[in-house]
Amino acid sequence: MASIDNRNANTIGAAAGHGHGGGHHDEGSYLSSRGGLIATIWDWATTIDHKKIGVMYLSAVLMMFFFGGVAALAVRTELLEPVRNPSEGVVTGQWLGSFLGVESTNIAKNNQHYNRVFTLHGAIMVFMVIIPSVPAALGNFFIPILIGAKDVAFPRLNLLSWYIYVTGSIFGVLAILLGGVDTGWTFYTPYSTTTDADQMRVVYMVLAAFILGFSSILTGLNFVVTVHKLRAPGMGWFDMPLFVWAVYATSILQVLATPVIGITLLLLIFERLFRVGIFDPGLGGDPVLFQHFFWFYSHPVVYVMILPGMAIINEIIPVHAHKKIFGYRSMAFASLGIAAVSFLVWGHHMFTSEGELAATVFSALTFLVAVPTAVKVFNWVGTLYKGSISMTPPMVYALMFLFLFTIGGLTGLPLATLSTDMHLHDSYFVVAHFHYVMMGGTIIAFVGGLHHWWPKMFGRMYNNRAAIIFALVQFVGFNVTFFTQFVLGTRGMPRRYASYVDEFQLLHQISTVGSYILAVGFTGSLAVFVHSLLAGKKAPQNPWGGLTLEWHIESPPTTHNFHKEPIVHHGPYDFDTVLPPGWDPEDYPVPNAREQAAAYARAAHSHVGHEKH
Amino acid sequence: MTTDFFSNLTVADAAHEYIFHREGMGAVATANGVEATDSIFMFIFWISTVVFVALMGAMVYWTFKYRRRPGTIAQASPSHNTILELAWSIVPLGFFVYMFFEGFHGYISRLVIPPDAIQLQLVGRKWSWSVTYPNGAETPVQQKVGASNVPVFYVPEDKPVMFRMVSADVMHAFWVPDFRTKMDVLPNRYTAYWFKPERLDVSSTGTLEDGTRYRDHFVFCAEYCGDMHSEMAAIIRVVPEAHYLATITKWNDAVDPVELGRRQWAAKCASCHTVDGGANTGPTWKGLFGRGHSFTDGSSYTPEQMSNPEFFANYIRESIVDPGKRVVAGYPNQMPPMGGQLTEAQINGIIEYIKTLK
16 A cells, blocks of 8 residues: 555455455454453563553543443432522532432531542542543553554553552542542642541542553653654655654653652641641641642643643544644644643642742743643634535534633633633633633543544444534533533633522523433443444444554554554555545545646656655 | 532522623622722723634634635635734734733732731631721631631721731732732742722622621632642621721620630631531540540540549640641641640630530
């Protein structure tokens, strides 16, 4: 095929696209099992295949997403009602309280349930879903394939990362089973060092975040080395798919920033257990110090969460618009630029902490991050211009991402502006803003990426129409849920409130209804995937007509991905000069086929034939 | 006026000039700086709306116009354009610089306190606010918001007022949405919050019993601080200066111990302890004198012990200065030590006040 040297034509020719899974291959799909149930389980548990590890991460992330989602629905259901006078028999927390068997008249006890559930939602979604979702699940599966490698640089380290993730999650679940944690996912001191002082739950939850951090560090390290050392012959830095660029930038952030939170969380545990005064002023510490430490990690991590989401959109849009991405280099540099500046903006979480002049520096730097982010959005929309756009489910998710992420980005502006942030900080405006970015951005991109690569990962197609319908349900539900929260925030609704003044009730009720619609949408997507696994049509090698390397191999891939080491001759998005592998004039008649064929011939017969970008 | 969608509460008769409402209705601002903050917010809002509509318009139009048709491939088009790419980097940057300076200007004006500001001491604690006036007075006025009683702080119209704020325990944040600004309240250092309420005008005021006009504003705690975080509210009541001065003088008059205790309850205890027998975070004070108690450590006091005035007084005093020592069974150990925030006379007042609650 076009991108591959002639020597490999026997395995990656057009014929392979049609004769998927043919018996002439020397090895089977990575999914095929070699024995009974126990042997299969043992095989998965000890695998060092990056694809199996990716699939295991995927199932864990989806399970955690379910738990976090249930917690979110509980929070929204609780907020249907503002506080009521106990003498009238209804108080906030009543719904959760009755579910958990608590008398309905004790406001504090019922609030405790609310506070534990929103902490649960935040901690699960941040530490166990969003951070590992794209890099650990999809990244593990596709980074090696996209650069033409058999596996990551350190496959055993990769398996270790997975077990560290599992260990961390177990501590998190333990903290929840022991009664939950009410610190919020941010663990602000001195509240977090004094609440439930006689219990170990907070320590377990902090320990969970600490352990999960090591999983991030090791995965990041693995990807950095993999990208540096294992690219296929012919793949220069600027021939890499943009997904790889963005995950590479993410990995650098993870390696550099995560140790800071590790140390911070250890200090927090020391203070709780041994009463060493670091953050608690009662012991001679400084509570604002914790915020500095925490956000020095957690702001870069905001980009650890969003950059991989952007990474997926970088792949979906050119493939499904069948057009070269606009501004490849500015996209790559934007990823690195965002990653670099993200280390310098942590103070924008603390504009109202003390009213320091230093806040102005952080405000200015924050606006600086907005520039490469805006450039990325312009590039994506620019890519659509004169494309040939298929409205496939992944493309629908990508367009949803553009809509939601643009709102998320623009609503960051009044939060970066010092004077307006003094009003909006810690309000529902912030809640809506980061949900538009984290959920409308990363989660929607993640689900879109899952649709994009699902046929490759599991070798099955799904029902396109049903997938699009549920995507649109999610889109409607998302906006109903979170757009109302912008209005609530500007009106004065503080975040993390179990109860609120009456005038906010209508908006809260609309938001709750939206969250139910969202739940229907995600349940539907799950059903689409389950149906695909059980009864889906076999996926062809290249269902969307992509040019990157994963579309040159079988669906699902064989254990070693490639039968021979691939050699790359063109850029990942050279749709103007190269035809997709498996391209069939019957399927996609091209009017200027002669021109295309000539370009294809040039590329195929030249060993230095990859185009400039 | 508030709009109670499902009105079953007496909520503050607050002004609630929200950004969109105020801009749309052209209502007067409630305090200094509000108009500046709102106008920069609206500037960002309109810029964002234009950019968003343009981007989404292009996206939807191109998605439709260049939809995949059988027999066509993507038309040739450039994938790179230096001038365009520079333009869409530099033009937003110009807007950002403007937003930054506007925000900076507003921020500084929020931080620099006028030298003639009236200085009030504000303490935040789990889960209530209290304010001490320059003459030492504290507010006895409270109002029911939701299920809790919250204190009402009087301030004069058209005068700069500054709170010097400190927390007795964990972090809190003092937010008056109507004033468009908030500031964290830290346990280890003072922070400051100042505002200058606009003059009362006919359109946005209520009337007190004596005919004085006033305007209320909600205060919310904006930094998560535990179980009753969402009940940690207060009301700032803007009144004419003469009424303000007369009121704080009246509050500071010598009062009998029972009234002194009632005022302390209203200011510092009412968010957790009811006096009418209702349930709340802490035990109700109604009938406390002479009521037997069981504690979480297994010990108990008999009704006879609790009817002994000296025994009872010592128990209440201990519960105030060292609340964790004996916690009534069925209640969480959540009360912060209050000894440092009450004088001996005030503690005595609380004891005498509780005795009257039969």
